[in-house]
Amino acid sequence: MPVKGNQFKSNNFKDTGSAKGSVKAEKPSRPKVESVPSFGLKDGRIIKVGGLFFLVLSGYFLIAFTSYLFTWQEDQSYVLKANGGWHNLFKGQQELIDNGIKSPVDNWLGKFGALLSNQFMFEWFGVASFIFVVVFFIIGYRFLFKVRLFPISKTIAYALFGIVFFSIAIGFVHGFIVDYPHFLEGQFGFWSNRLIDAQIGRAGAAGLLVFAALTFLIIVYNIDFKLPEKKRPATTLPGFDDADDISEPYMGGGNVPIMPEMPFTPVEWPGRKSKLSQEGVLASTRYAENEVSEELEPVAKGPIFNVEKPINEPEHKPVTLMPEPSTETEIPLMVSDTRPNDVLSIEKEDLVTADDLVAQFGAFDPRLDLSSYKFPVLELLENYGSNKIAVNTEELEANKNKIVETLNHYNIEIDKIKATIGPTVTLYEIIPAPGVRISKIKNLEDDIALSLAALGIRIIAPMPGKGTIGIEVPNQHPEMVSMRSVLASEKFQATTMDLPIALGKTISNEIFIADLAKMPHLLMAGATGQGKSVGINAILVSLLYKKHPAELKFVLVDPKKVELTLFRKIERHFLAKLPDEADAIITDTKKVINTLNSLCIEMDQRYDLLKDAQVRNLKEYNAKFINRKLLPTEGHRFLPFIVLIVDEFADLMMTAGKEVEIPIARLAQLARAIGIHLIIATQRPSVNIITGTIKANFPARIAFRVQSKIDSRTILDSGGADQLIGRGDMLLSTGNDLIRLQCAFVDTPEVDKISDFIGAQRGYATAHLLPEYVGEGGEASAKDFDSENRDPMFEEAARLIVMHQQGSTSLIQRKLKLGYNRAGRIIDQLEAAGIVGPFEGSKAREVLIPDDYSLEQFLSNMDAKD
Template sequence: MAKKKKNNSFLSSFDYTRKMEVAGILIMAVAALLLLSIASYNPADYGIVKTLSSESLLQVDRGPALRVNNWLGVIGAYISNLFVHVLFGYVSIIVPILIASLGWYVFRQKPVAELGWPLAYGIWVMVLISTTIGWFYNEYEAYSMAWSGGSGISVAQILHNITGVGSIIILAVLLFVSALILIDRDLQKTIDTLKSWTSDFRENRDRKREERLRKKEEKAAIKQRQKADAAAKKEMESAKKQPVSSDTDTAPDTQKHSSIDDIVERSQEEDRKRELEKKKERAELEKLPPRAILEKKTAAEEKTVVDDNDDDDVEISVFVGEGDEEASERELDRVNKDKAREVPVIKYKFPGIDLLDAPPNEGNEVDLDEIKENKRIILDKLKRHKIEILSINAIVGPTVTLYELEPSPDVKISKIESYANDLKMATASHGLRIIAPIPGRSAVGIEVPNSTRETVYIKSVINTKKFVETDHELPVAFGKTIENEVFMIDLTRMPHLLIAGATGSGKSVGINTIITCLLYKCHPDNLKFVLVDPKKIELSLYRNIQNHYLAVLPGSEEPIVTNTDMALETLESVTKEMDERYDLLKMAMVRDIKSYNEKFKSGELDEELGHRHLPYIVVIIDELADLMMTAGKQIEEPIARLAQLARAIGIHLVVATQRPSVNVITGTIKANFPARIAYQVASKVDSRTILDTGGADQLVGRGDMLFASGAGMTRIQNAYVSAEEVERVTSFIGEQKGFKKPFQLPVVETDDGGIPDPLDDIDDLFREAAKIVVLHQQGSVSLLQRKLKIGYNRAGRIIDQLYNAGVVGPYQGSTARDVKITEEEDLDEIFEELGL
């Protein structure tokens, strides 16, 4: 029985396949007949078939139907008249092609839905070409109307009546756009493809021209060598033919032979010298560091400077990095457009690269005289202290030049490091830093600031293939290294960032660089910012993007936190969000936020159980020192908890301070921030506090920074982003329709959340506090702190007592409590009841 059922299912599937194949063949046959009919159109056929009767069609011998020229006979005459004369002329041949495509898809059992775009495009092109031909027919009548058809002529006439002569321009533009769409549906990509084809053609042409010139030069050299060999051979033969007859002729003959031998020996000696020079060059290249060679000069420009005035014979090789490959003008927009389609929660458009200022074409000019002079000073100073240097290389960066010195094997590295101040005085540089040794290299590095510094603009960093094509979750491109390469990190792998720097060193610009990079790569549904700005003005421009990117407390009046009480409450709320996220990950049985979101997107998690999409949250604190001074240990606790636990659930901290002292960057905070950035600081103590080593005190300011992440330090020139650029980017985002409200952080229920306390021990300042609250109509702890000059705890107890006495309302999160009393008479009655 089972076998019979199996056979029946096989037969049914076999029958369905056979039916589809037969249907596909029939559709393609109809398309072929239509093609024959249209291709054999004759204007006279329709006049003949109109005179035919049904009896004449049945005549066996020479009836009138035999005069029809169409290959499909009478039926073909009707069909061809409809498509060619009435509709769109010979261009109607597109119709049978489309029908044949449909038949092929049916025959091969492919999804017919894939033909939607080709069918629409084919019909559009048919109408457009027919209308264009019809326009020329109306104007010049240079050909038969069968080329455009009646419909094409009518549409062209209507378009001409509306737009006049401009109709042909409209048709030409539509034809051009349609041709580009045929190549690729993305017009910008098509234009870029055409540009690349043109550039490739030019490169191939130039390469072929160079090859032809090279071959000509090789042929000329070969001919010249052959002529020289022939002359030498002829000279040898002539010398051999001369007879040796007497003693007087022996001397000249011997001289000729010796001169020929000398020629041969000289040529052999020159060959040996050339071979030795090649071997020497290869050996020197092998000695150079890999980053100096830069992929066999493809990613770097190499120049060698020899100081002829020096007594030493040490050569200096100068290496200037060309930087990362730039992305095309629209490549970032295309990548972001595809990313925006992946997250269809809101219709969002990423900011374009044109919102950023274009860097001037100044480039990184190399002052060879300055490098040559610094090399002379360094070698002379070390020579005076009997330190021998075997080789020296110079790598020119935007801010500093790194001189890599290879000392003699018997030189102690600490001895070179002890002469840092002597070298600083000799070179007269603002900040000179010695790296002894360079990690991973058997060399000592001396970083000397350039006399003319290059500004690294944010556009030159973002508009690179390295940034555009990155797969990082939270990519941040800080700027450029000494090798002129874009330095980029993934904030999710840090996982937190500690920033320190003196006033004016570029710390605030660095924070703006971090936020701008994230805005250009992260969708609002996947990223939220918590901005804490005690200075109140540094991050105020980001208020425009509150409904897109900011996370706030419910009922908060300001999207950016600017006072200590709000900062403490916000950080505690973020801590509660962290605990809730860990509960969700526990229920979902995953270990990180990426796996959780993938599981939620696939529908494996039930929203009724509280599961939701979890965006990354980046908490940015612009000035930690101010918070530590006003709140102390209270603010340190949530920061330490987040730093210890928040990595797996997608919450990351970026904390900045002007004062990297031990009472601000405490041991608890410092231990949980492995990634650190140091801008210019005032002293070596501050440098050791932030980096655990010196060096930050030798930076030159204006974005010059050191990045440390546990694997050595990297010197970077921070990318500059102006306030005008930030304003343009945030305005562009803010003008779009975002979420209805900012991302809501959870409310933290505190001990003073409305639980009545007895009024046994009323505070001495209760009466005065009640009058202040009624006068200002604001039940706030911070208000009592300021007016009564008392601490937070005492002000909180007084607020609790006012609530129990009925003066203020219950706790409302971040907003002040409501004041229930408006008149002083009512307040006096409460005082009488309490016996005050």
């Protein structure tokens, strides 16, 4: 039966202390207000007590079992006497002596220790019982210190197998010596062996134990059983000594071996490049990009060739290999000792697969470039607040009465009220009586806010996935959510997300972590001073605590010039910039346009690499590269994630407009699969700033407090952001759900400490260099062309361009194995010479010469003029 609102004016509610914490009326007819108790599972005290108990228990078992090994004979009369055993535990000393039982016992832990160890070691599992000590210690350590030594479920499963297996195995071996139960195997091991022996005999028992042991190793370690391979006769090239060994030194922390000093002339092969060098061994070129020495001096860039054996030619003549068409992971190579005109002819074939390369060199590890890098420690962050909920029962009761009273004034009856307490907001969920229209309650938002005298009342009618109506009421004493408490949580430490960002806590006081790689882009908006910059810092800090510099790069755009300057110290570790820029943090609008277009070029290049690798996204590509199925000699490289952060997008739109919107829209539409993700923030979420094209490609949006419902609808497509209370209070829209969060707080001094910690470590020579971009008015002209200073690869690049009829920098880069900057200069020279047309954005340049014959005439005329 519905309950009238005025029945709730009495204060006879009590805290029941349930797990979720509820404030209930003594009479069942009254609605219930549930809250979180101050003691229980929520704050982890019971978990800590349980962990301490298991640690003490493991120590107790260890001492009792160890003592039993030395004192078991003296305690036999106490633990094994007729009518003895556990019955003796509470008998007095004189009573034991009268029954002919020695007292006291010699076990180091007294009577209980003697009985306990006898029960486990003699009557049950023997010395295998020591495994219980390990299990209790791992569980206790996990609960008390919140540090996972081993997964608890696997620990218990392996321990049960170990206890049974070792008890039976020891009993099997010991059975050859004695024919009675002993504490080494326990009665379980002894009688189990008797049973198995009676069924399948001693030989069968031995086979069963071997089978069980091998099955365990296969399940746990996935061991392989391989027959010894037949050794193939080695092929010795001229000047090639089988005794030579170059497998000792490694470059870059161990990814590839360094070849001994020797002249080596790489040979360009027509068509697809072979993946092997001499004797079927990978000639994997690894570039020492952005490496610096301990004195932070740059290492000279250049290819490092990996071969299994060095080729010491007396005359150091170049060697040309003639590969056949190759597959992706298995390539035939023919080598002969006959050398007409210094070219090795076809005589013998050998095969090397990617699995062989991984077995020989190991998987490629991108982190070895900076193998000494240390992740930031939690001590760099401050622990603001007590992480305890400050809302008490009296506040819950008062708010409940005011809500019920207000609804009663409008003849709205309710059946139940439940409260969920968050760090800054408490959610009251009400179940209206049958027949009450939801819209009627929704329209009372201002009336309820007036009765509670609170700022930021927000009504959710109905709650998604629930049959309730939510009323969010700010707490009188909001609790600050510190970044340290969020990053120290198990949820963040154990996450397997590609780009985890710790945003804060929900209204149910749960830590919220999202994966930027799956968003895949994020749009942030909020009025000045409402927490937008803190939110950006929280995202950056989350990624810095989780990713290695080789795996992630930031492109930071800061038109205000003051918000992101602290991250300049990590330039050589995490930042990316254009090749000729002095500052990695971009503040000039023109440079922003060039950087965005450079990212579009990077996106196109990455898609070309994915196409060549026959994969669909960055994760599959990097996995293939790590397993050495893609070779640097073919232009492939490990691709880090790139996160573009624009702190004030409105200023860019006002000054550049379409020049900014077009590349942003391209990146938002296409860049997800190749690991480029955008975070765009603005103070003015108006429709001329956040256009429809941009909104369509940013399904994930964060709204801090805004000034009007119109701004809220612009950013979220729904109201609510205008009802937030500020100071980090925000709404996250992921397309389907709208989640209210309290943003984790990270202060400027904390960011400064983290930047200093990272910046003080050894880094790359420079920031990560983006592809070079030349905007309008920056192209080379014919009068700038100097045929005497043209690149040595100019003619070869011209023939390549004309043959493919595609004026692309990336084509020159891939086919001629050149760096992007050099390929860009060559394409500028080709344009200046009149071979290709001008730059046309993301499109390939037009080729102005139709065929090879015309090109040869053109080049002959050019040489004649010289």
